[in-house]
Amino acid sequence: MNGAVIIREALPDDAEGLGRCHLACWREAYTGLVPQDRLDVVLAAIDERVERWRRILAGFPGRLLAEDAGDVVGFAAAGASRDDDLALDQELYALYVRQAYWGTGLGHLLITAAIGEAAASLWVFRDNARARRFYAAHGFVPDGSEKLEPYFERLEIRMVRSALP
Numbered sequence: 001m002n003g004a005v006i007i008r009e010a011l012p013d014d015a016e017g018l019g020r021c022h023l024a025c026w027r028e029a030y031t032g033l034v035p036q037d038r039l040d041v042v043l044a045a046i047d048e049r050v051e052r053w054r055r056i057l058a059g060f061p062g063r064l065l066a067e068d069a070g071d072v073v074g075f076a077a078a079g080a081s082r083d084d085d086l087a088l089d090q091e092l093y094a095l096y097v098r099q100a101y102w103g104t105g106l107g108h109l110l111i112t113a114a115i116g117e118a119a120a121s122l123w124v125f126r127d128n129a130r131a132r133r134f135y136a137a138h139g140f141v142p143d144g145s146e147k148l149e150p151y152f153e154r155l156e157i158r159m160v161r162s163a164l165p
């Protein structure tokens, strides 16, 4: 860690930093978890990832990032649930922390900034043991729903929680 990590709302100028952080997080977290050939293709497409973030930041304010001495080292996104079969209003769309920061409490800060103590749902790779343990510690339990994630072609499970007491 270089200095004090701050969490703030992402701005349009953060697209480049977020794109780079996103790919680094995928490499660090998903090597061995998703097909390597698919991961290699995704990791090589930095311009495409930055462009996606430009579009997201232009259209959907409220994305959060964690910054350490000017470097984006994590991010979180939450919003309206995309699942029609759920009565829950909120979904955690994404939560990523650079590997060097795992276990420092940064994930906790980001998830709290994104959804507070509210009821929410999320999708996570079934075999992503670290993330599942983290979410379980934040009150999430699998609700039995599964789907094939189309991007990396791995099974995802849904986890849900009620508002924390």
Ligand SMILES: CC(C)(COP(=O)(O)OP(=O)(O)OC[C@H]1O[C@@H](n2cnc3c(N)ncnc32)[C@H](O)[C@@H]1OP(=O)(O)O)[C@@H](O)C(=O)NCCC(=O)NCCS
Pocket: 025, 029, 095, 096, 097, 098, 101, 102, 103, 104, 105, 106, 107, 108, 109, 123, 124, 125, 128, 130, 131, 133, 134, 137
């Ligand atoms: C899942 C993820 C976001 C968690 O973030 P994190 O920063 O490691 O989370 P935290 O540090 O808050 O918590 C992790 C552990 O550190 C412990 N911890 C919390 N605060 C701490 C602190 N200040 N100092 C030391 N340890 C701390 C927690 O108790 C927790 O322990 P546990 O795993 O035994 O429950 C992170 O591991 C990650 O980005 N993984 C890769 C991407 C990913 O899989 N994202 C989910 C996609 S659905």
